[in-house]
Amino acid sequence: MSPPSELSAGFRASLAQAAGSAAMLTDPADCWPYGYDNSRRHALPQAVVFAREAAQIAAVVALCAESATALTARGMGTGTTGATVPERGGVVLSFERMDEILRIAPGDRLAVVQPGVINANLQKALATSGFFWPPDPTSAAVCTIGGNLAYNSAGPRAVKYGTPRDNTLGLRVVSGTGEMLRTGVSTSKGVVGYDLTRLIIGSEGTLALITEATLKLTPLPEAKRTLRATYADIHAAAAAVSSIMAQAVTPCALEFMDASAIAMVSRYSKLDLPEGAGALLMIEVDGPAACIHEAQAAVAAAAQCDGLLELRLAESAEEVAALWKTRKALSPALRHIAPKKINEDVVVPVSRMGEFIEALDRLAHESGIRIVNFGHAGNGNIHVNLLIDPNDPDEVARAATCLDAVFSLVLRLDGTLSGEHGIGLEKRDFVERELDPVALRLMHDLKRCFDPAGILNPGKGL
Amino acid sequence: MSPPSELSAGFRASLAQAAGSAAMLTDPADCWPYGYDNSRRHALPQAVVFAREAAQIAAVVALCAESATALTARGMGTGTTGATVPERGGVVLSFERMDEILRIAPGDRLAVVQPGVINANLQKALATSGFFWPPDPTSAAVCTIGGNLAYNSAGPRAVKYGTPRDNTLGLRVVSGTGEMLRTGVSTSKGVVGYDLTRLIIGSEGTLALITEATLKLTPLPEAKRTLRATYADIHAAAAAVSSIMAQAVTPCALEFMDASAIAMVSRYSKLDLPEGAGALLMIEVDGPAACIHEAQAAVAAAAQCDGLLELRLAESAEEVAALWKTRKALSPALRHIAPKKINEDVVVPVSRMGEFIEALDRLAHESGIRIVNFGHAGNGNIHVNLLIDPNDPDEVARAATCLDAVFSLVLRLDGTLSGEHGIGLEKRDFVERELDPVALRLMHDLKRCFDPAGILNPGKGL
Numbered sequence: 001m002s003p004p005s006e007l008s009a010g011f012r013a014s015l016a017q018a019a020g021s022a023a024m025l026t027d028p029a030d031c032w033p034y035g036y037d038n039s040r041r042h043a044l045p046q047a048v049v050f051a052r053e054a055a056q057i058a059a060v061v062a063l064c065a066e067s068a069t070a071l072t073a074r075g076m077g078t079g080t081t082g083a084t085v086p087e088r089g090g091v092v093l094s095f096e097r098m099d100e101i102l103r104i105a106p107g108d109r110l111a112v113v114q115p116g117v118i119n120a121n122l123q124k125a126l127a128t129s130g131f132f133w134p135p136d137p138t139s140a141a142v143c144t145i146g147g148n149l150a151y152n153s154a155g156p157r158a159v160k161y162g163t164p165r166d167n168t169l170g171l172r173v174v175s176g177t178g179e180m181l182r183t184g185v186s187t188s189k190g191v192v193g194y195d196l197t198r199l200i201i202g203s204e205g206t207l208a209l210i211t212e213a214t215l216k217l218t219p220l221p222e223a224k225r226t227l228r229a230t231y232a233d234i235h236a237a238a239a240a241v242s243s244i245m246a247q248a249v250t251p252c253a254l255e256f257m258d259a260s261a262i263a264m265v266s267r268y269s270k271l272d273l274p275e276g277a278g279a280l281l282m283i284e285v286d287g288p289a290a291c292i293h294e295a296q297a298a299v300a301a302a303a304q305c306d307g308l309l310e311l312r313l314a315e316s317a318e319e320v321a322a323l324w325k326t327r328k329a330l331s332p333a334l335r336h337i338a339p340k341k342i343n344e345d346v347v348v349p350v351s352r353m354g355e356f357i358e359a360l361d362r363l364a365h366e367s368g369i370r371i372v373n374f375g376h377a378g379n380g381n382i383h384v385n386l387l388i389d390p391n392d393p394d395e396v397a398r399a400a401t402c403l404d405a406v407f408s409l410v411l412r413l414d415g416t417l418s419g420e421h422g423i424g425l426e427k428r429d430f431v432e433r434e435l436d437p438v439a440l441r442l443m444h445d446l447k448r449c450f451d452p453a454g455i456l457n458p459g460k461g462l
Numbered sequence: 463m464s465p466p467s468e469l470s471a472g473f474r475a476s477l478a479q480a481a482g483s484a485a486m487l488t489d490p491a492d493c494w495p496y497g498y499d500n501s502r503r504h505a506l507p508q509a510v511v512f513a514r515e516a517a518q519i520a521a522v523v524a525l526c527a528e529s530a531t532a533l534t535a536r537g538m539g540t541g542t543t544g545a546t547v548p549e550r551g552g553v554v555l556s557f558e559r560m561d562e563i564l565r566i567a568p569g570d571r572l573a574v575v576q577p578g579v580i581n582a583n584l585q586k587a588l589a590t591s592g593f594f595w596p597p598d599p600t601s602a603a604v605c606t607i608g609g610n611l612a613y614n615s616a617g618p619r620a621v622k623y624g625t626p627r628d629n630t631l632g633l634r635v636v637s638g639t640g641e642m643l644r645t646g647v648s649t650s651k652g653v654v655g656y657d658l659t660r661l662i663i664g665s666e667g668t669l670a671l672i673t674e675a676t677l678k679l680t681p682l683p684e685a686k687r688t689l690r691a692t693y694a695d696i697h698a699a700a701a702a703v704s705s706i707m708a709q710a711v712t713p714c715a716l717e718f719m720d721a722s723a724i725a726m727v728s729r730y731s732k733l734d735l736p737e738g739a740g741a742l743l744m745i746e747v748d749g750p751a752a753c754i755h756e757a758q759a760a761v762a763a764a765a766q767c768d769g770l771l772e773l774r775l776a777e778s779a780e781e782v783a784a785l786w787k788t789r790k791a792l793s794p795a796l797r798h799i800a801p802k803k804i805n806e807d808v809v810v811p812v813s814r815m816g817e818f819i820e821a822l823d824r825l826a827h828e829s830g831i832r833i834v835n836f837g838h839a840g841n842g843n844i845h846v847n848l849l850i851d852p853n854d855p856d857e858v859a860r861a862a863t864c865l866d867a868v869f870s871l872v873l874r875l876d877g878t879l880s881g882e883h884g885i886g887l888e889k890r891d892f893v894e895r896e897l898d899p900v901a902l903r904l905m906h907d908l909k910r911c912f913d914p915a916g917i918l919n920p921g922k923g924l
Binding site for chain 1: 473479512567568569570571578592598614616620621622625628637641642643644647648649650651652653654655657658660661663664665669680682684685694704705707709710711712722740749750752753755756757760778790809810811812838840841842843876879880881882883884885889893896897900901902904905907908909911912923924
């Protein structure tokens with residue numbers, strides 16, 4: 001399927017009829033903003049259709065399947081891997097107008113939503129019910145539930161509460177043939193038939209388009225406490241993470257920053273950190289108010305290990321804000337320091353984290369590329385940031401070699417190339433390095449079952 | 463594929479070579495015990511092979527695929543649906559000798575096991591590490607992890623800790639073509655490729671044979687408390703279940719018995735229950751010792767509602783045993799009272815449970831079939847037991863009609879036909895009533911991708 005320069009008049013008329021005239025854009029200037037995502041890649045779609053309901057989506061998909069036109073589903077475009085960039089042109093199906101929360105049932109611990117609901121809006125609507133939906137990507141204020149499901153996006157809370165695959169009961173979807181189907185159940189158990197729900201979650205819009213999701217809710221914790229632990233080096237911090245994960249109180253956030261991340265932030269903000277800080281952990285625990293103090297104490301005890309320079313517990317909202325200041329200053333600092341960052345989200349087993357960061361330091365030294373690491377330590381999910389000047393071709397080349405070495409390292413440590421950002425366009429050339437060849441062939445076979453014409457987000461994910 | 467009366471001499475010789483001579487049975491008398499499961503159905507396999515390692519399994523599968531010979535994987539045969547009964551003869555592959563725990567890594571919260579490991583043996587081996595693997599089917603003392611994964615078997619703890627799909631990170635499997643492949647990851651996050659792990663879990667050996675599993679571990683709770691709440695009727699109990707599930711402390715068991723179950727037990731044991739007991743809840747909470755009292759209090763408060771006759775909290779091990787006595791007496795009583803019970807494990811949303819049990823009472827009355835209900839109320843997972851005399855053809859016929867009505871009722875209430883026992887042979891005629899026709903067709907397509915010759919447990923599950 002090569003990018004068509006424009007859609008035929010006949011297809012365009014049929015599409016307008018299927019989409020509804022008020023729900024379609026074809027002027028390139030109007031379509032332009034629907035061609036990018038947060039990877040900063042861009043490709044122009046020939047048409048943008050606003051999804052309104054399952055039957056309309058089914059009609060649009062059927063039309064695209066008939067004419068072998070690429071169809072790329074899109075939430076709010078906050079993904080970082082180019083998965084919603086319509087590389088082969090065709091139609092972008094935007095879910096932004098399909099944003100209704102259809103049902104909240106606290107007694108059944110579930111919510112039924114349309115895919116365009118913004119994550120934060122769902123959390124707000126749930127708050128009075130005493131429940132929440134655990135996935136909390138950094139972009140929660142603007143990203144959609146449908147996007148969260150497409151990427152299996154998680155966030156800090158995943159260490160305790162899991163990812164969308166752990167927090168979704170069932171889906172309504174449209175397959176690549178334009179057929180509507182139901183997957184999963186409305187209950188917390190169910191073993192009739194194969195698990196299509198989780199197969200579709202994380203498939204980046206390549207198997208089916210989600211038109212409705214039944215989400216599993218979790219009770220809101222009564223209380224939360226924050227700790228910040230500073231260590232002399234990454235090995236000490238990694239040992240603390242292992243020790244925290246080996247005891248009974250699972251934190252609801254266990255984030256870390258390495259020495260280069262701390263150094264970077266300290267260039268832009270005055271930091272209240274002890275001398276010689278070589279790694280930092282931000283830890284949060286939540287649970288019933290009656291035992292939050294004990295939970296905090298248990299995690300604090302586990303965080304004590306050789307190389308601990310300082311352990312601070314926040315007792316007030318101001319202190320919480322003060323402790324988070326260093327971590328929150330990181331993203332703006334990263335944006336300032338380098339014209340381009342390659343932001344990876346690899347995962348290694350928690351016990352290999354120290355070894356991994358040390359090897360990254362060596363790679364940075366050898367390649368002359370600045371590498372800054374932070375991330376969700378409790379999951380071993382590390383955002384490895386390569387900071388480069390895109391106008392320096394030599395640096396760009398060295399970064400590519402370095403990234404290749406990072407991926408090899410991750411796989412050698414029994415890790416995975418993506419924890420929560422997905423594959424999209426950015427990582428598709430590396431998928432074969434991780435996946436078993438037989439598994440990869442099977443995945444392509446499964447893709448053909450769902451989407452025989454190969455129109456759903458072609459070229460992404462696998 | 464029709465049941466062969468015997469295997470050809472050539473096939474038998476090749477199979478012996480692939481299996482290893484010490485790992486194969488062909489004498490019908492030796493094969494006989496491998497032909498049944500706990501459904502009490504039976505079919506004789508022509509050969510039994512004892513799985514020893516992935517390469518051997520791959521060779522056996524390849525051989526069966528070439529000759530279109532049915533191959534049925536089997537743990538300890540504790541399933542209740544006939545899923546391991548080799549209805550079409552052929553080869554039974556027993557995993558009982560593949561029972562090694564390969565690795566326990568508390569810092570990474572994972573264990574790697576062979577499929578023949580007995581659930582209870584894993585829990586025992588884990589205990590000193592401070593972790594456990596949550597799935598706890600009633601048969602935990604004798605059933606295998608491979609079987610738990612094949613059925614997605616759960617148990618009481620699922621209400622808090624989930625099912626095998628929520629507690630497995632990755633698999634090594636052999637597909638129906640005899641190819642070995644890896645699925646999933648060794649970390650708690652990973653989004654590279656489609657989720658084959660969960661697709662295979664719960665597929666009853668119809669997609670691939672699990673040769674190794676990487677299980678996600680959970681910290682052992684420090685403390686546990688038990689409560690027993692007795693209600694005037696099922697509506698009061700159902701309201702209490704909804705109220706318990708709508709608050710923040712999730713019990714680690716929330717089991718119930720209806721009036722007919724209580725009546726049955728009281729015929730065989732002297733029960734210490736208040737007058738007029740029409741429904742009973744057994745509730746357990748677990749967590750840090752520091753807040754176990756508060757957790758118990760929170761659940762006790764939620765259990766208070768109109769129709770509560772008595773709420774008892776156990777303070778000692780003896781009191782715990784006393785409270786559980788009624789529930790534990792149920793299974794032996796059920797075995798005594800009727801020559802045959804049809805034991806279903808349907809699920810309805812928690813909020814519909816009262817309505818469901820009331821409708822079951824009506825069905826029992828109309829059909830003249832005695833129905834006894836108990837189960838995992840927190841999941842809405844209800845074991846509906848139809849007690850019949852198999853020698854009374856009229857009763858057998860009425861029970862079939864009644865069961866049909868039960869399934870219709872479950873589906874009307876937005877439930878599912880199986881929560882943890884699976885489909886096997888027992889429910890395969892009903893699958894089409896629950897599953898979306900497009901989803902069912904896709905499942906058959908997926909089955910063909912994994913097992914083009916259709917040899918893996920043919921005729922089961924879908």
